Amino acid sequence: MTPDNLPAVAGGPPLRSSPLAYGRHVLTDRDVDAVVVALRSGTLTGGLDVASFEAALEARCDVPHAVAVSSGTAALDLAVASLGIGAGDEVVTTPVTFVSTASAIVRSGAVPVFADVGDDRCLDPGAAARAVTSRTRALITVDYSGLPADVEALRAALPRPLPVIADAAHSLGASLGGRPVGSLADITTLSFHPVKQITTGEGGACLTADPALADRIRRLRNHGMTSSAEERGGMQWRYDVTCLGSNHRLTAFQAALGRSQLDRLVEVLARRRQLADRYDSMLRDIPGVGLPPRPPGRQSAWHLYAIEVAAEAFGCDRDTVIDALRAEGIEATLHYPAVHLLSLYRSRGYGPGTAPRAEALCSRLVTLPLHPAMSESDQDDVVVALARIQRWAATAPALR
Numbered sequence: 001m002t003p004d005n006l007p008a009v010a011g012g013p014p015l016r017s018s019p020l021a022y023g024r025h026v027l028t029d030r031d032v033d034a035v036v037v038a039l040r041s042g043t044l045t046g047g048l049d050v051a052s053f054e055a056a057l058e059a060r061c062d063v064p065h066a067v068a069v070s071s072g073t074a075a076l077d078l079a080v081a082s083l084g085i086g087a088g089d090e091v092v093t094t095p096v097t098f099v100s101t102a103s104a105i106v107r108s109g110a111v112p113v114f115a116d117v118g119d120d121r122c123l124d125p126g127a128a129a130r131a132v133t134s135r136t137r138a139l140i141t142v143d144y145s146g147l148p149a150d151v152e153a154l155r156a157a158l159p160r161p162l163p164v165i166a167d168a169a170h171s172l173g174a175s176l177g178g179r180p181v182g183s184l185a186d187i188t189t190l191s192f193h194p195v196k197q198i199t200t201g202e203g204g205a206c207l208t209a210d211p212a213l214a215d216r217i218r219r220l221r222n223h224g225m226t227s228s229a230e231e232r233g234g235m236q237w238r239y240d241v242t243c244l245g246s247n248h249r250l251t252a253f254q255a256a257l258g259r260s261q262l263d264r265l266v267e268v269l270a271r272r273r274q275l276a277d278r279y280d281s282m283l284r285d286i287p288g289v290g291l292p293p294r295p296p297g298r299q300s301a302w303h304l305y306a307i308e309v310a311a312e313a314f315g316c317d318r319d320t321v322i323d324a325l326r327a328e329g330i331e332a333t334l335h336y337p338a339v340h341l342l343s344l345y346r347s348r349g350y351g352p353g354t355a356p357r358a359e360a361l362c363s364r365l366v367t368l369p370l371h372p373a374m375s376e377s378d379q380d381d382v383v384v385a386l387a388r389i390q391r392w393a394a395t396a397p398a399l400r
């Protein structure tokens, strides 16, 4: 089938008989064996498996402290709490993110202040600096799609020094100026949800070079207690509670899976990069398709491959493109609707015009399938489908 065929949305036969997901985990026999060994070790939560996973993350991300937690969302909550942020404070962040980033600020009692993004689709240093007020306590950048935000440029633009949290849910394994994600911000948060570079089912981590912050995050992960269950052996049974924490622990078998997955990170990143490069070369001639940014000095971890659809040049709007790709069996999707325009945030007083570049970007983005389990032939289907939809859209007056 060629781009000249009628797309499924216009009555043609769908390109695919089985749907192609936008993201998917890969599990090997070695991963499964690692989980089984952990399950049989006698320790189901905490213990050596968690410590070993944390040590492997520290080595990989070139950071002294990694604290494994139950999700990327928990990692954000603990990062914000560890800085003592709460009611009356403001935290500057980007609206081009999953709602989790902003909601962590709201849950702390602080107010998210949405600043605009730059050409790299990450928080723009100038816009972030202009959003800083006397109440600002921190910034949360987001490494959108796997491209690391330029934390140094952000720090340099700020009117006064402020802690920077990097939400690196998309960017484990990425680097900026040769420095790995995890070593750039004051606290970096990771997610190990199944569509990410590595998975523990659900899981996440906080990374930091600051031992006091790491200690606080460890306590907050475990109800604010001064010792963990494994530390309370023998005569060491007493403990105190020094801050309001909760249970954000990762199980031992999840950590064993994460440790095993981390061993394959280099391979996974290489495959993601190869597919992203191949998309670039195959999509660049389709009218109205904007390719992901590739700023010099930054190596993306390619969590997402998100194109921008320019409706005029393409022939139809972004929503129609996603619907038409889905009709072909290609599960294209949107990352993300601008957070400040979601109903929850509108009900809290945010609205259009807050971050015009982000709002325009979020109306054009389409995430195409990208994951290590997909083949070149899967990828060819995506490109043929998009080309077919564009040809049809360009000649279908009803769409314009």
Ligand SMILES: Cc1ncc(COP(=O)(O)O)c(C=O)c1O
Pocket (backbone or CB within 6 Å): 071, 072, 073, 074, 097, 098, 100, 101, 142, 167, 169, 170, 190, 191, 192, 193, 202, 203, 204
């Ligand atoms: C940018 C971003 N931040 C935070 C999260 C939350 O991670 P989790 O799903 O592990 O809670 C996600 C999840 O996809 C995300 O994409």
